[in-house]
Amino acid sequence: MPPQVSRLIMIFAVIGLAFIATRWWARPDTFGQYGHYRGSALSAAVDKEPHYINKSVCVECHDEEAALHVAGPHKKVSCQICHGAGAVHAEDPQASNIRKPEVTSTCQRCHEKRAARPARFPQIETAEHADNEPCNSCHVVHNPSETK
Known part of the structure; x- marks a missing residue:
């Protein structure tokens, strides 16, 4: 295998691993609890102070x-x-x-x-x-x- 191809494969592997690691690190613990939603989203929304009033x-x-x-x-x-x-x-x-x-x-x-x-x-x-x-x-x- 030519050296430029092996370097390219290594670069893509590093980028792929960096993506997977970042996604794992940044994903909230309750993500996926209800499908593609963060399980704690409702309680976080309820805890916010209202901006608009009746x-x-x-x-x-x-x-x-x-x-x-x-x-x-x-x-x-x-x-x-x-x-x-x-x-x-x-x-x-x-x-x-x-x-x-x-x-x-x-x-x-x-x-x-x-x-x-x-x-x-x-x-x-x-x-x-x-x-x-x-x-x-x-x-x-x-x-x-x-x-x-």
């Missing part, structure tokens, strides 16, 4: 906004879709500011005109719709069907 927690303090929200077209949209995760804010409202200073970019995530969106979904070209004014200069943020 809308009812928001309503406890923000009842005026909730009344506007329920009457508007966004009634099925969770508060955290626009405001982000609210668990920290619910724990200590002074510690975190959940308001979004960039209102227009928040609205644009759903309402900027895109070909992939359904035609019946309200879409706008921001520059044409409001001369690049922020959405809340005309619309009530928690009920955009109302105007100021």
Whole structure:
């Protein structure tokens, strides 16, 4: 056997052994307990602190906004879709500011005109719709069907 072939075989053998050793070392003990799943995954998920909270927690303090929200077209949209995760804010409202200073970019995530969106979904070209004014200069943020 030529020496370059034997060297190549040795290189592949070393790489293969390194792969097997790394896989054995990095694999969690409970992996494979339930098929291709880590057996301790559920308990690890339960032990984590929640980031997102139920809308009812928001309503406890923000009842005026909730009344506007329920009457508007966004009634099925969770508060955290626009405001982000609210668990920290619910724990200590002074510690975190959940308001979004960039209102227009928040609205644009759903309402900027895109070909992939359904035609019946309200879409706008921001520059044409409001001369690049922020959405809340005309619309009530928690009920955009109302105007100021």
